[in-house]
Amino acid sequence: MPAENSITTMTARRTLSQADLDVYAQLSGDHNPIHVDPAFAAHTRFGATVAHGMLLFSLVRAQLEQHYPGAAMHSQHLTFPAPAYTQQSLEISLVIQGAAAADELAIRTRITRPDGQRCLEGDCVLHLAPSPQ
């Protein structure tokens, strides 16, 4: 791995199960059958259940917390180019872009499938100083 990559990019892997999608459906209230009903999803253009977009964002958010504990999220832009399926090893990447302001950090956020397709692509800005509350 190139040295500059190891400085600016942090990656983690996660394989989602149908049970994970079911838990997220309970927490979010989003019980759309494309996420929770394998028999229904099999007959759609996706061919199987797909992860909720905001479950993917959840994986990104937890990685941000792991690397920048206590940082507040100022903003996040998200796109969902390709569906993410269960039982795939998803790569979660944080690519550091630099300081957006004195106490802010701009980070590119990505989730990539094993075939290289992007399931989530986005940019976020973190406040590194804990927010007063």
Add this chain to the structure above:
Amino acid sequence: MSGDRPGLQALTVGASARIAHVFTAAQIDDWWQLAGTAGARAPAHNSVPEPLIAGLFSCLLGERLPGHGTNYLKQRMVFERPAPAGTALTASVTITHIRHDKALVDLDTVCHDAAGRIVCRGRALVRFDR
């Protein structure tokens, strides 16, 4: 090519949908357990995680406006203040623009706390090819 798209035709600029929701501290703990990778620890603070707020927009778009068949393309969000666990949140989506030729719908998305203060504001782009 995609027919008349009666669902798209029925949408109007200014149409809005809203949902009220309370996330409990226990649900927030469950969310950290779900979202974290092995070995990750949930933080001590227990404000509502941003993806659960975003999930309220997602629910509204997929279930209410435009509704079933919505293909979520983009979401932009700015988080203005934290929302503590147990706070009554109200999320709403409002159609701002419809591109009939491409079946694309732009919406404003906003989430308020119980005091009416903005927790999160932003915009969504969806395709609704129905």
